[in-house]
Amino acid sequence: MTDQLTLVDGEPQPRAQCHNDRESLLDSVSYFAIGFVLVGLVFSAIGFLYPRDLERDPSASAAENERVEADYMQLTNALNSIIIAGMILTGLGGLILSGIFTNTVVCRECQRRDDENRTLTSQQTTSREESPAAHRPITTATNSADSNVNYGTVSQASPNAQ
DSSP states (O other): OOOOEEEETEEEOOOOOOOOOHHHHHHHHHHHHHHHHHHOOOOOOOHSSSOOOOOOOOOOHHHHHHHHHHHHHHHHHHHHHHHHHHHHHHHHHHHHHHHHHHHHHHHHHHHHHHHHHHHHHHHHHHHHHHOOGGGOOOOOOTTTTTTTSSOOOOOOTTTTOO
């Protein structure tokens, strides 16, 4: 982003924005997170799409069938491990991406509020310079029923109340 200037109290001030270094870091981290998600999806797809059918040969000996079954169990364990690794990578990438997205949204909202506050401050400053009546305190009408009630203040205890 370019350095933009805003007016605060009639003087140009640099705008509070994220620096290019921070943005490039967030971009790099988001690329890694997208890579984690994609690699995790590929791992999971490989684990689920690889055929798991055990074909037994009825003419083979019992020792041969036990060896094939042991190999099948090792293959199943390896595929399950690949699926779990893929799910972990997908979840980790999604978690990182959601954190970056949330950080970006909150940062932009804070910048928008800062810009609004600066605009209001500069408008109030210019209106005070134009009108001396702006320095007078603002009085508000109160309801007569509420006139004796103190909101948010601590009053002295009366000597009779114990």
